[in-house]
Amino acid sequence: MATLLAFHAHPDDEVLLTGGTLARAADEGHRVIVVVATDGVMKSVAEGGTTRMNELRAAAAVLGVARVEHLGYADSGHGKDLYPDPPDRMRFVRASTEEAAARLAAILREEQVDLLLSYDPNGGYGHRDHVKVHEVGRRAAALAKAYSPGKAITHRIDVRRYAGQKQRALAAHHSQISGDGRLSAVARVLVRLPAPVFGRLLGREWYVEAK
Numbered sequence: 001m002a003t004l005l006a007f008h009a010h011p012d013d014e015v016l017l018t019g020g021t022l023a024r025a026a027d028e029g030h031r032v033i034v035v036v037a038t039d040g041v042m043k044s045v046a047e048g049g050t051t052r053m054n055e056l057r058a059a060a061a062v063l064g065v066a067r068v069e070h071l072g073y074a075d076s077g078h079g080k081d082l083y084p085d086p087p088d089r090m091r092f093v094r095a096s097t098e099e100a101a102a103r104l105a106a107i108l109r110e111e112q113v114d115l116l117l118s119y120d121p122n123g124g125y126g127h128r129d130h131v132k133v134h135e136v137g138r139r140a141a142a143l144a145k146a147y148s149p150g151k152a153i154t155h156r157i158d159v160r161r162y163a164g165q166k167q168r169a170l171a172a173h174h175s176q177i178s179g180d181g182r183l184s185a186v187a188r189v190l191v192r193l194p195a196p197v198f199g200r201l202l203g204r205e206w207y208v209e210a211k
């Protein structure tokens with residue numbers, strides 16, 4: 001059995017980008033860990049609360065994830081402007097890559113992680129925190145010598161069987177689904193779709209091996 005760690009920028013990325021793969025890996029008996037760089041909150045913890053981390057834990061439980069960790073950074077936001085740091089912590093994009101990678105590498109070593117799932121150089125869609133996940137993930141893998149892009153995981157994962165779980169995990173992110181942004185509107189549509197239709201849309205996940 002292998003230990004797999006999915007490194008993500010924000011709560012809800014774990015479902016949207018890797019939910020089916022994580023559910024499948026857990027179902028097949030592997031130890032699955034999710035680490036988020038940020039808690040998805042732009043404000044201080046005192047002001048922004050812990051709702052999104054709680055939603056992440058609920059979603060992780062649906063997917064069969066054994067452990068959830070937060071590297072301790074604040075969300076950097078995706079608008080044009082990068083706001084100043086909240087008083088209690090740094091925005092992820094401003095963090096030293098070396099320091100953030102050391103935090104992640106500590107977990108990779110402690111868990112003897114076999115496979116690290118991270119993002120491509122564009123971070124999937126260019127969000128500054130996602131691009132940073134790519135840099136930090138690559139560096140942490142080098143520090144911990146953990147990256148063994150796997151035999152167990154192929155590059156194109158059919159997760160249609162896990163579509164129901166992925167959909168329930170997405171539904172656990174209440175605050176995102178009830179928001180008024182465009183992504184929230186999309187998420188609302190997704191959680192209401194009949195499971196087979198959801199599976200056809202989000203029933204495949206892709207990975208590119210990092211060499």
Ligand SMILES: [Zn+2]
Binds near residue numbers: 009010013127130
């Ligand atoms: Zn994200």
